[in-house]
Amino acid sequence: MLIVGGHVRYAQHVLNQRLKGLSTIQRRDAAQHVWTSRTALGWGERAFADPKARCAEYAYGATRSLYRSIGRSLSILELGAMNGASLFCLQFQGVDIARFVGVDISAAAVHQASQHWPDESRFVFHCGDFLDYCRSTDSQFDALLVKQTFLFLDQDYLEQLIGVISDRGIATRIVIQERQRAPHLGPHSAYGNWGNTPVDYSHDYSALFGRAGWTIESGGLRPHPTVADTLLLEAVFVRA
Numbered sequence: 001m002l003i004v005g006g007h008v009r010y011a012q013h014v015l016n017q018r019l020k021g022l023s024t025i026q027r028r029d030a031a032q033h034v035w036t037s038r039t040a041l042g043w044g045e046r047a048f049a050d051p052k053a054r055c056a057e058y059a060y061g062a063t064r065s066l067y068r069s070i071g072r073s074l075s076i077l078e079l080g081a082m083n084g085a086s087l088f089c090l091q092f093q094g095v096d097i098a099r100f101v102g103v104d105i106s107a108a109a110v111h112q113a114s115q116h117w118p119d120e121s122r123f124v125f126h127c128g129d130f131l132d133y134c135r136s137t138d139s140q141f142d143a144l145l146v147k148q149t150f151l152f153l154d155q156d157y158l159e160q161l162i163g164v165i166s167d168r169g170i171a172t173r174i175v176i177q178e179r180q181r182a183p184h185l186g187p188h189s190a191y192g193n194w195g196n197t198p199v200d201y202s203h204d205y206s207a208l209f210g211r212a213g214w215t216i217e218s219g220g221l222r223p224h225p226t227v228a229d230t231l232l233l234e235a236v237f238v239r240a
């Protein structure tokens with residue numbers, strides 16, 4: 001088992017080194033292949049199969065609290081909506097949703113998501129790149145939901161994305177659930193090997209959001225219960 005684990009880690013290391021050598025555009029292209037794989041699609045199906053366990057995650061509870069404190073149905077944008085698992089979980093948690101837009105680069109995932117709510121015009125799943133969507137939309141939302149998605153983005157891309165979200169006033173709040181290294185290796189990203197996605201990072205989210213004028217309204221960082229040297233950022237950011 002140890003030998004197999006060592007081989008997998010080595011293979012990930014080699015893959016990451018190769019990916020690091022690619023240009024940004026080539027790397028995004030490679031990421032598209034990863035995200036359209038069967039493994040990625042299967043990941044999202046777990047919530048539909050076991051909502052009691054999967055829908056208990058922080059991001060959904062935090063959105064429910066927001067819904068209760070705002071006192072009306074919410075408009076939500078999710079970046080990295082995959083097959084609609086988050087919308088399903090928010091409904092499972094009893095959050096009333098006036099409008100939900102889910103953006104994802106995987107056409108297969110977006111197709112699956114749309115099939116879950118074929119007759120609901122208030123729920124839209126959009127196939128496209130996060131930056132392209134955020135640059136082109138005129139919509140504004142009560143909350144932007146980001147769950148286990150930003151850690152896979154390049155640092156420069158994420159900085160641009162946070163800039164566009166902030167400058168265009170796309171959301172009043174950001175509900176975020178992401179992983180971070182502990183101790184963090186510096187103000188910028190560090191390469192890690194989490195899961196089966198080849199390139200992933202440790203971003204200093206609080207610093208990145210802080211620079212764009214966001215502060216933590218609730219939640220914060222806590223140690224990951226099972227993964228060594230890893231923190232979970234589970235927080236709601238609000239713009240001052």
Ligand SMILES: C[S@@+](CC[C@H](N)C(=O)[O-])C[C@H]1O[C@@H](n2cnc3c(N)ncnc32)[C@H](O)[C@@H]1O
Pocket residue numbers: 031035036040044079080081082085086103104105106109128129130131146147148149152
């Ligand atoms: C790990 S999954 C998201 C999981 C989902 N938020 C959840 O917690 O169940 C990340 C998703 O982001 C999408 N994605 C990654 N980079 C993207 C980009 N630049 N633009 C649009 N979608 C992207 C992938 O296709 C993938 O479905």
